Amino acid sequence: MSDEDKTPDCGTVLSEVYLYLDLECSETRRELIRRHLDDCTHCLHEYGIEHEVKALVARCCGSETAPRELRERLRLKLNDLVIDVESREYLS
Template sequence: MNQHTHDHDDREPSASECADFLEQIVYFLDNELDTADCAAVRVHLDTCNPCLEKYDLQRTVKSLVARSCSEAAPADLRARVMMRVQQVQVEIREG
């Protein structure tokens, strides 16, 4: 049996390592990381269930937001929102 061990095989990732990878997840989801960073994120997600769960949640939220943004709001809702925005702008100017 080989006595050589890898860091990610014999210990849990530290909180700071997880924090670093969690910062990169948004860029990973948007395909904005270079190949080496993508590979490092994948390895971390394969070995860290808490980070994988957070990644899955971020991916789900991103998917829902993307789907929601592709739908147009009904005209009456749009008009009510725009009227409220104008009211708030007046309140800010007068305040």
């Protein structure tokens, strides 16, 4: 694991938040992301939003799970949205 992998930046953490929430990453990676979320108020705020959306979907859908292809398409769309919003904020 490289030094970059040991200390993930905000962009990496936010791009992996669904993997973290869905327990789809290694324990080592989960711990690194958790520590970053504990220390970074920006990411913690973003994570809180993501966590709330996930909780709402879970309440509405019960024990149903989305197909893997749908989850991946949504992840890509959300990543595009985050990049677009960040670009607009940078240009302002």
